[in-house]
Amino acid sequence: MSPSGETVLTVSGVGKHFRGLRALDGVDLRVAEGEILGVIGPNGAGKTTLFNVVCGALAPDEGRVEFGGRDVTGASPDRIARAGMVRTFQLMRPFGSMTVLENVALAAQHRRQPPHRLRARSMDVVERVGLGEWAHRGATELPTAGLKRLELARALAMRPRVLLLDEVLAGLVPAEREPVLDLLAALREEDGTTLLFIEHIMAAVMRLSDRVLVLDQGRVLAAGTAAEVTSDPRVIEAYLGEEPDDAGD
Ligand SMILES: Nc1ncnc2c1ncn2[C@@H]1O[C@H](COP(=O)(O)OP(=O)(O)OP(=O)(O)O)[C@@H](O)[C@H]1O
Numbered sequence: 375m376s377p378s379g380e381t382v383l384t385v386s387g388v389g390k391h392f393r394g395l396r397a398l399d400g401v402d403l404r405v406a407e408g409e410i411l412g413v414i415g416p417n418g419a420g421k422t423t424l425f426n427v428v429c430g431a432l433a434p435d436e437g438r439v440e441f442g443g444r445d446v447t448g449a450s451p452d453r454i455a456r457a458g459m460v461r462t463f464q465l466m467r468p469f470g471s472m473t474v475l476e477n478v479a480l481a482a483q484h485r486r487q488p489p490h491r492l493r494a495r496s497m498d499v500v501e502r503v504g505l506g507e508w509a510h511r512g513a514t515e516l517p518t519a520g521l522k523r524l525e526l527a528r529a530l531a532m533r534p535r536v537l538l539l540d541e542v543l544a545g546l547v548p549a550e551r552e553p554v555l556d557l558l559a560a561l562r563e564e565d566g567t568t569l570l571f572i573e574h575i576m577a578a579v580m581r582l583s584d585r586v587l588v589l590d591q592g593r594v595l596a597a598g599t600a601a602e603v604t605s606d607p608r609v610i611e612a613y614l615g616e617e618p619d620d621a622g623d
Pocket residue numbers: 392395396397415416417418419420421422423424
C-alpha cells in the first residue's frame with residue numbers, strides 16, 4: 375500500500391524553545407496516509423523535539439499540529455495515542471517485573487478492548503515482532519535487539535494509524551536491522567500504517583523512505599525523496615559531509 379495522498383498529519387509553523395535555544399523554528403510538514411517519512415539531521419537539530427511536539431509530550435510555543443483533520447496541538451500524549459498516533463522511545467523502559475507478553479498487553483489496554491481480545495491481540499503482536507519464544511519470559515532478560523522489538527510491539531499493540539519511531543535501529547548490529555526494516559515495510563504494505571522515523575543510518579533511510587525531511591538547527595533544511603535530499607549540497611554540508619561512518623554498516 376503506498377501513500378493515499380490524503381493528509382493524515384499536518385504540522386504548521388511549529389516553534390519550540392528551551393530558554394534561549396530555538397529547538398524548532400517555523401517547522402511545516404504534511405504527511406500522507408500510508409507514507410513513510412524519514413527524519414534526519416545532525417545531533418541537536420530538533421528531530422526528537424519535533425516528535426515530542428507531534429505526540430503531545432511537549433506543547434509548542436507556536437504553531438499547530440493536526441492529526442486526522444483535528445487540531446491536537448497541546449493535547450496529552452495519552453489522548454493522541456488513543457486517537458491513533460503512537461511513538462516509540464529511544465530508551466526502552468519495560469516493566470521488569472512483567473513478562474514480555476504482559477508488557478505488550480499493558481500497552482494494548484490503551485485501546486480498551488475485552489480481555490480475551492486483548493490477550494489474543496497482544497500475542498499476535500509479540501509473534502509478529504519475532505518474540506514469540508520470549509512471550510512468557512521476564513522483559514529484563516531480553517538482549518538489546520529484543521528490547522527494541524518489545525518497544526515496537528508495545529507501540530503496535532496500540533494499533534497505530536501513525537507510528538513514530540525514534541532510532542529504532544540504534545544499538546542493533548546489521549544482521550539484526552534487516553528483520554526490523556522488513557517488519558516496518560510490512561506494516562505499511564499490510565496495514566497501511568503511516569511511519570515517521572528518525573534515523574542516523576542512511577542505508578535504512580534510503581531503503582525505507584518515500585520522502586525524507588532534513589532538520590538543521592530547528593528548521594527544515596530540505597524535504598524530498600532520499601535521492602533528492604542526499605544530493606542537495608546544503609544537506610551534504612550540514613549533515614552528510616560530517617556524518618560518522620556508520621552510514622552503511
Ligand atoms: N528538555 C529540554 N531542555 C532543554 N533543552 C532541550 C530539551 N530538549 C531538547 N533540548 C535541546 O534542543 C535541541 C534539539 O534537541 P533534540 O533532542 O530535539 O535534537 P535531535 O535532532 O533529536 O538530536 P539527536 O540526534 O542528538 O537525538 C538541542 O540543542 C537540545 O539540547
